[in-house]
Amino acid sequence: MDPLSLKKLNALRRERRAAVLLTDLGDGRDRVIREGDTVAGALGEAVARAFRSGRSATVEIDGRSFFLNVHLPAPRLVVIGAVHISQALAPMARIAGFDLTVIDPRTAFASPERFPDVTLHAEWPDEVLARAPLDAYTALAALTHDPKIDDPALLAALKAECFYIGALGSRKTHARRVERLLAAGASSEAIDRIEAPIGLDIGAASPAEIAVAVLGSVIAALRSRGLVAKEEAA
Amino acid sequence: MSEADLQSREGDPLMIAEEWMKSGRDVAIATVVETWGSAPRPVGSHLVIDVEGNFEGSVSGGCVEGAVVAEAAEVLADGTPRMLEFGVADETAWRVGLSCGGRIKVYVERLG
Numbered sequence: 001m002d003p004l005s006l007k008k009l010n011a012l013r014r015e016r017r018a019a020v021l022l023t024d025l026g027d028g029r030d031r032v033i034r035e036g037d038t039v040a041g042a043l044g045e046a047v048a049r050a051f052r053s054g055r056s057a058t059v060e061i062d063g064r065s066f067f068l069n070v071h072l073p074a075p076r077l078v079v080i081g082a083v084h085i086s087q088a089l090a091p092m093a094r095i096a097g098f099d100l101t102v103i104d105p106r107t108a109f110a111s112p113e114r115f116p117d118v119t120l121h122a123e124w125p126d127e128v129l130a131r132a133p134l135d136a137y138t139a140l141a142a143l144t145h146d147p148k149i150d151d152p153a154l155l156a157a158l159k160a161e162c163f164y165i166g167a168l169g170s171r172k173t174h175a176r177r178v179e180r181l182l183a184a185g186a187s188s189e190a191i192d193r194i195e196a197p198i199g200l201d202i203g204a205a206s207p208a209e210i211a212v213a214v215l216g217s218v219i220a221a222l223r224s225r226g227l228v229a230k231e232e233a234a
Numbered sequence: 235m236s237e238a239d240l241q242s243r244e245g246d247p248l249m250i251a252e253e254w255m256k257s258g259r260d261v262a263i264a265t266v267v268e269t270w271g272s273a274p275r276p277v278g279s280h281l282v283i284d285v286e287g288n289f290e291g292s293v294s295g296g297c298v299e300g301a302v303v304a305e306a307a308e309v310l311a312d313g314t315p316r317m318l319e320f321g322v323a324d325e326t327a328w329r330v331g332l333s334c335g336g337r338i339k340v341y342v343e344r345l346g
Contacts, residue, residue, distance in 0.1 A: 001263050003255055003346045010252050025267070028315040028343055056278030058267050058339075067267045067341065069278045 001030055008032045009071065016073040016135060020050050025058070025065040073137040074099055075163075075222055080125055080153045081143035082109035085168070088211035089141070090118045096215060098139075103128050105149060125153035134160035139218045141198065142167040151180055158190045164221035166198035166214060247280040247291030251345060260285040261345040262306035266293050270321070271336035281340075285310050293340050294320070306342055315343040 005021060009032050012019040018035040022043075033039060039047045043066065046059045050068045058067050077093050079086045082104035093100045101119045104110040110122035121128045133156075134140060140157035142150035145168060154177075157165045167177060174196040181191050199213025200220070247263075254261045264281040266273070274295035281299060283289045283306040293302055298320045309316055321337025 001343055001345050006248065006252055006255070006345060010248055013248075023265075023341070023343075025317070025341065056276070058277075067265070069265065 005030050005032050013071055013073070016076075016137065018051060018073065019071050020047055021069040021071070022047070023067040023069070025067055073135070076101070076138040077218060078103065078129075078134065078138055078140045078153075078157075079143060080104070080140065080150055081145075081168075082106070082111075082115060082120065082122075083143050084207040085143055085210050085214070087114060088208040089214060090115060092211055092215050093218075096219065098218070101128075101132075103153070104144065125149060125156070129153065129156050134162050136161050136163055138162050139164035139221065140166070141214050141218070143198075145169060145173070147177065147180060151177070151184065154181065154194065155184055155186060158186050158193065164195070164218045165193055166195040166217060168198050168210075169196060171197065245290065247282045250290045251280075251282040254282070254284055255345055260310050262309050262342055263345055264293055264302045264306060264340050264342045266338055267317075267341045268339040269336060270338075273336035273338045275338075283307075283310075294338060298338070298340070302340055302342060309342045309344050313344050315341060317341055 009019055009021055012032070012034060020033045021030055022033055023030040033047055035051050038044070042061045046061065046066070046068060050057065050070045054070055054072045056067070056069045058065060075098055077098040077100045079089060079100065079102045082102050086102050090100055090102065101121065102110065102115055103121045103123065103125050105122060105124045107122045110120050112120060138160070140153060140162045142154050144150050150167060154165065154167060167174065169177065177196070178191055182188065195217055198217070199210055200216040202209070202213050202216070204210045204213040251261050251263055262283045264283065266275055266277050266279045269277055274297070275293055279291070279293055281289055281291045281293045281302055283303050285307070287303055287307065289299065289303050292299060301320070302318065305316060305318055318340045319337065320340065
């Protein structure tokens, strides 16, 4: 591998940008392709397919063997609300391999004592998301019950096309939320993407059980509907 | 996202390879490029090896890493990439096999 390719690839990965390392298995030469870069011909089609599916593969083109190694950003989970459910969700999500961030402007909730070893921001979601924008490789769970805190984050998640968006609250609460989001300019198709009530229907009662249900939904979205669905549709 | 999030990707073989390279170590990179059957690690998985035989990452569940590390020493010595194949079908060619019954192809190359 060319050392420059490795540096370039790792730099893109640090920036949460999708990239493919293309290696010619005949002569060992490689190059880094960023998502959106133009690659001509059959190779370009294979590269596009790799970005869509997230699956690395060896392809044969014109009698030559190429290996396409796809590097998609690690799935991330942003939780709005440093609430009891989030305290259970944080360690579970970490074990399941998600980069987790908890955001809550209420400093009494968002304290390091309640969230040891968690990336925690005691700020309004808008402030944090302006610095670290959401993306298609991020899931968002809004858990505060407070429209002032949840709604701006939900709107940002819809805009960024997060692969999973869920919001805590009963059907009645959600109906009022839908009204507010429509008034804020979100389309009803987009709003339909919000899972509410949040989480898999497993009869979860305690905060920890609800955390399991939420994480289950996030994983289901990651492995089926979300990123992979794009491939199936293509 | 933040620096803290990135650091949570500790143990990432390609990040480790870059660190090793910066500290002046010769590094080989092994990559799973094809799998058949129930292979333990998906296509694209990496094992990185230095000239002293230190390694990070994995290309199998531990079944063939030893053989890959040995081959990496040759690759580091002559700079020529090699394609290795492991699996039950190749028991005569290779001393090691995948106990799960799968087959994998591993590309081993020198960094630089």
